[in-house]
Amino acid sequence: MTKYRFARRSAILGNSVFDHVPGTIALSSGAAYPPCLPDVVREATEAVGPLREEAMQYAPLMGLDDLRDEICAFVAKDGVKAARENVLVTYGSKSAFDLALRTFCEAGDAVIVTRPTYMTAVHIMRTHGVRFLDIGQDDKGLDAAELERKLFNLERNAEQMPKLLFDVPDFHNPTGVTTSLARRKKMLDLAQRYNFVICEDDPYRRIRFEGEAVPSIKSMDTTGHVISLGTVSKILAPGLRVGWAIGDPGVIRRMAMQKADGGSNAFAQRIVVQLMRSNKMALHIDEMVHHMCIHRDAMIDALAEHVPEAVVRAPQGGYFLWAELPEGTDAERLVELGIEEGVEISSGRLSFPNDDPGHFIRMAYSFTAPDEIRDGVARLGIAWRKLQSQANSA
Amino acid sequence: MTKYRFARRSAILGNSVFDHVPGTIALSSGAAYPPCLPDVVREATEAVGPLREEAMQYAPLMGLDDLRDEICAFVAKDGVKAARENVLVTYGSKSAFDLALRTFCEAGDAVIVTRPTYMTAVHIMRTHGVRFLDIGQDDKGLDAAELERKLFNLERNAEQMPKLLFDVPDFHNPTGVTTSLARRKKMLDLAQRYNFVICEDDPYRRIRFEGEAVPSIKSMDTTGHVISLGTVSKILAPGLRVGWAIGDPGVIRRMAMQKADGGSNAFAQRIVVQLMRSNKMALHIDEMVHHMCIHRDAMIDALAEHVPEAVVRAPQGGYFLWAELPEGTDAERLVELGIEEGVEISSGRLSFPNDDPGHFIRMAYSFTAPDEIRDGVARLGIAWRKLQSQANSA
Numbered sequence: 001m002t003k004y005r006f007a008r009r010s011a012i013l014g015n016s017v018f019d020h021v022p023g024t025i026a027l028s029s030g031a032a033y034p035p036c037l038p039d040v041v042r043e044a045t046e047a048v049g050p051l052r053e054e055a056m057q058y059a060p061l062m063g064l065d066d067l068r069d070e071i072c073a074f075v076a077k078d079g080v081k082a083a084r085e086n087v088l089v090t091y092g093s094k095s096a097f098d099l100a101l102r103t104f105c106e107a108g109d110a111v112i113v114t115r116p117t118y119m120t121a122v123h124i125m126r127t128h129g130v131r132f133l134d135i136g137q138d139d140k141g142l143d144a145a146e147l148e149r150k151l152f153n154l155e156r157n158a159e160q161m162p163k164l165l166f167d168v169p170d171f172h173n174p175t176g177v178t179t180s181l182a183r184r185k186k187m188l189d190l191a192q193r194y195n196f197v198i199c200e201d202d203p204y205r206r207i208r209f210e211g212e213a214v215p216s217i218k219s220m221d222t223t224g225h226v227i228s229l230g231t232v233s234k235i236l237a238p239g240l241r242v243g244w245a246i247g248d249p250g251v252i253r254r255m256a257m258q259k260a261d262g263g264s265n266a267f268a269q270r271i272v273v274q275l276m277r278s279n280k281m282a283l284h285i286d287e288m289v290h291h292m293c294i295h296r297d298a299m300i301d302a303l304a305e306h307v308p309e310a311v312v313r314a315p316q317g318g319y320f321l322w323a324e325l326p327e328g329t330d331a332e333r334l335v336e337l338g339i340e341e342g343v344e345i346s347s348g349r350l351s352f353p354n355d356d357p358g359h360f361i362r363m364a365y366s367f368t369a370p371d372e373i374r375d376g377v378a379r380l381g382i383a384w385r386k387l388q389s390q391a392n393s394a
Numbered sequence: 395m396t397k398y399r400f401a402r403r404s405a406i407l408g409n410s411v412f413d414h415v416p417g418t419i420a421l422s423s424g425a426a427y428p429p430c431l432p433d434v435v436r437e438a439t440e441a442v443g444p445l446r447e448e449a450m451q452y453a454p455l456m457g458l459d460d461l462r463d464e465i466c467a468f469v470a471k472d473g474v475k476a477a478r479e480n481v482l483v484t485y486g487s488k489s490a491f492d493l494a495l496r497t498f499c500e501a502g503d504a505v506i507v508t509r510p511t512y513m514t515a516v517h518i519m520r521t522h523g524v525r526f527l528d529i530g531q532d533d534k535g536l537d538a539a540e541l542e543r544k545l546f547n548l549e550r551n552a553e554q555m556p557k558l559l560f561d562v563p564d565f566h567n568p569t570g571v572t573t574s575l576a577r578r579k580k581m582l583d584l585a586q587r588y589n590f591v592i593c594e595d596d597p598y599r600r601i602r603f604e605g606e607a608v609p610s611i612k613s614m615d616t617t618g619h620v621i622s623l624g625t626v627s628k629i630l631a632p633g634l635r636v637g638w639a640i641g642d643p644g645v646i647r648r649m650a651m652q653k654a655d656g657g658s659n660a661f662a663q664r665i666v667v668q669l670m671r672s673n674k675m676a677l678h679i680d681e682m683v684h685h686m687c688i689h690r691d692a693m694i695d696a697l698a699e700h701v702p703e704a705v706v707r708a709p710q711g712g713y714f715l716w717a718e719l720p721e722g723t724d725a726e727r728l729v730e731l732g733i734e735e736g737v738e739i740s741s742g743r744l745s746f747p748n749d750d751p752g753h754f755i756r757m758a759y760s761f762t763a764p765d766e767i768r769d770g771v772a773r774l775g776i777a778w779r780k781l782q783s784q785a786n787s788a
Contacts, residue, residue: 002618002642005557005589007500010648029452037450041443044661048438056431056631058423091485091655098654102521106401107501124654127496163399195399224396237450241659248396254404260492260518261485265635265659267438 025376059263063089079219116351141179144186171318224248306381337383419770453657457483473613510745535573538580565712618642700775731777
C-alpha cells in the first residue's frame with residue numbers, strides 16, 4: 001500500500017462537518033428549507049439562452065460587472081458604501097473567507113474568533129494551519145474587553161499579533177447572538193489600533209424575525225479594516241454558490257489573485273443579477289423570514305417540552321439554536337444517542353476550536369418542516385432521558 | 395492609509411494571467427469558441443425545474459453521485475478504471491489541482507514541472523509557496539532521463555524530495571506536445587520509486603485532430619501514484635465550472651476535506667450529467683475537434699506567412715501553438731507591440747516558473763474565428779517587423 005506524504009493539514013480528515021447520517025431527521029445542517037427554494041426557471045432559461053455566450057464562457061475573475069453593481073446596491077440599502085472595485089464575487093462566503101485567509105495568513109498566524117464560533121470556519125482555518133485566539137462571548141457578542149486585554153498583553157510581550165478576526169455579528173452561528181452596537185464599535189476600534197482585519201461574515205443579517213437591526217461593522221468602517229463576507233445561500237438558495245467579499249480595493253484584488261479557479265460560474269451569477277434586479281429576491285427574503293420564525297418557535301417549544309433542562313436563548317433571527325445542557329453532560333454521547341433515535345444534531349465541540357466545555361449542542365431549524373422539528377426534538381428528548389439514566393446508573 | 399500585513403503569497407499580485415486587454419484580438423486565452431458553446435436550455439430547465447430541490451440546495455461534498463458515476467463511465471472508455479469513491483467533483487481541473495496542492499504540499503515543498511509549463515498552474519503553485527523542480531521537455535514530452543538524474547542526486551544528497559509532479563501529457567499547454575508512451579511509463583516508474591504523486595492534467599485529451607491516442611498515465615497506474623485532473627471546460631463549456639479529480643479513495647477524501655466551500659454547484663453538475671448521458675457531449679466534442687483543427691491550420695498558415703522566422707511544432711490537438719523566435723528576441727516587447735497593433739498573445743515568460751529563455755510566445759487558437767486568427771497573426775507580423783527594425787536600429 002502506498003504511503004503518501006501528505007501535508008500536515010491533511011490530518012484534519014477526521015473532523016468532517018459535511019457528512020450527514022442518512023435516515024435521520026437533520027437538525028444538524030443549515031441547509032435551506034426545501035419548500036422555500038426559489039423557482040428560477042425563467043432566469044436560468046434567459047441565462048443559458050439569449051445570454052449563452054456569457055453563461056457558458058469563462059467569467060471575469062472579479063465576477064460579472066452587473067452582479068458587482070447589484071451587490072453594491074444591495075448593501076447600500078444597509079448602509080455600506082461600496083463601488084464595483086470593492087466587490088469580489090466568490091462561490092459563497094466560505095470561499096470568500098478562504099481567500100481572505102490565503103491573502104493574510106501564513107501557517108502559525110493567529111486569528112481571533114468567538115468561543116464558540118462557526119464550525120465550518122474552524123474547519124477552513126484549520127486547513128490553513130492558523131492558531132485560534134478564542135475570546136468569550138455573551139449575549140452582547142464577543143467580549144471586547146477580554147480581547148483588548150489579550151491584545152494588550154500580546155503586544156507588551158512582543159508576541160505575534162493576530163492578523164484577522166472572524167465573527168458572525170448577526171444571528172451568530174452557533175449561538176444566535178447579535179452583537180451590540182457598542183461591542184461592534186469596540187471591535188472596530190481594536191482592529192484599527194492593533195491593525196488586524198475583521199472578516200464580518202454576514203449570511204443571516206436579513207433573516208430577522210423581530211427587533212431592530214444593528215449597523216453592520218462594515219457600515220462603520222472608514223479605514224478598510226473590515227471585509228464583509230456575503231452570500232445568497234441563506235436568502236435565496238445555497239445551490240446557486242454565489243457569494244462575495246467587500247473590502248478595500250487593494251485587498252479585494254489580492255484576494256482575487258488567490259483564486260485557483262478563475263472566474264466563478266457565470267450563469268449562476270446572471271440568475272442572481274436577475275433575482276436582485278426584480279423584486280423576487282426581496283419577496284423571497286420575506287418568505288424565508290416568515291418560515292424561519294415559525295421553525296424557530298416550533299423548536300423552542302418542543303425543546304421546552306422534551307428537554308426542559310436545556311437553556312436556550314431565543315435568537316431574533318438566523319437558522320440556529322444553541323442549547324446549554326447541565327454541566328457535566330456528555331454532548332458527544334447525546335449526539336450518538338440522538339442518531340440511534342433517528343435525529344441528528346451537532347455537538348458543541350465542532351464550534352469550539354480549543355477547549356470544549358462538553359455540554360453544548362447546536363440545532364438548526366432551517367431545513368426541516370415544523371412537524372419534523374417537533375418529531376426530531378421529541379426523539380432528542382428520548383435520547384436525553386437515556387443519557388440521564390445511563391449517567392445515573394454509571 | 396492602512397498598511398496591511400499580507401501573507402507572503404500575496405506578493406504574486408503583479409503576475410495576473412487573467413486580465414485581457416480590451417479591444418484586441420485575443421490570441422492569449424484558452425477560452426471556448428463562442429459559436430461552439432452548447433445549447434443547454436433543456437438541461438438547465440430540467441435541473442432548476444423538476445429537480446429544483448437538488449439544484450438549489452447544498453450539493454454533496456464529493457459531488458452528485460450521478461455525476462461521479464458518469465465520470466467513471468466517461469474515463470472507462472479511455473481505459474481508466476474508477477469507481478465512485480475515486481471521484482471528487484470540483485469547479486474545474488484548476489480547482490482540483492489546488493486541492494491536491496493543499497493535500498500534499500507545505501510551503502517550501504518542491505513540485506516537478508516541465509520547462510515550460512501551464513501558466514495558470516504556475517500561478518496556483520506560487521500561491522502555495524512551493525518550489526519548482528523544472529525539467530526540460532522535447533517533442534516526446536518531459537525529459538524523464540533528466541528527471542531521473544535530478545531525483546537520484548536529491549536523494550543521494552539527502553535533500554527534500556518532491557511530492558508532486560504536474561504535467562499536461564496530451565497536447566501540452568503551452569507546447570502542444572503529446573508525451574510518448576515510453577516517457578509516460580518512465581514517469582510512472584519514477585513516481586513509484588521516489589514516491590511522488592503525478593497530477594495528470596487532462597483537459598485537451600479528447601480534442602485530437604489526427605494521430606493515435608497514447609494511453610493516459612492514470613490508465614497505467616496500479617499503485618495510486620496518479621491523480622487525473624479532468625474538466626468539461628474544453629469539451630463542453632468553461633462556464634459550467636465542472637471538473638474532477640480521480641485518484642486513490644483516501645487521497646480523494648482528503649482532497650475533499652480541503653474544499654473551503656462544501657459541495658460545488660449542483661445544477662451545473664446536473665446539466666453535465668444530462669449532457670454525458672445523452673450523446674450531446676460526444677457530438678459536441680466532435681464539433682469542437684472539427685473547429686479547433688481548422689483554427690490550428692489557420693494559425694499555422696498565417697504565422698508562416700507573417701512571422702516566417704517563428705519555429706512551430708504543429709500540435710495534433712488541443713488549443714495552443716507555441717512558437718520559438720530567433721534567440722535574443724525580446725518576447726515581452728513583442729507582446730507589447732502586438733497590443734499596440736491590436737492583437738494579444740502571451741509571453742513565454744508566464745510559462746517558465748524559473749529562467750525564461752526570453753524568445754518564446756504562446757498563442758491560443760481556440761477563442762477566435764479563423765478570419766480573426768488570420769487578422770490577429772497579420773497584426774502580430776507588423777509588430778514583429780517593428781521589433782526587428784527597432785532591434786536593428788538599436
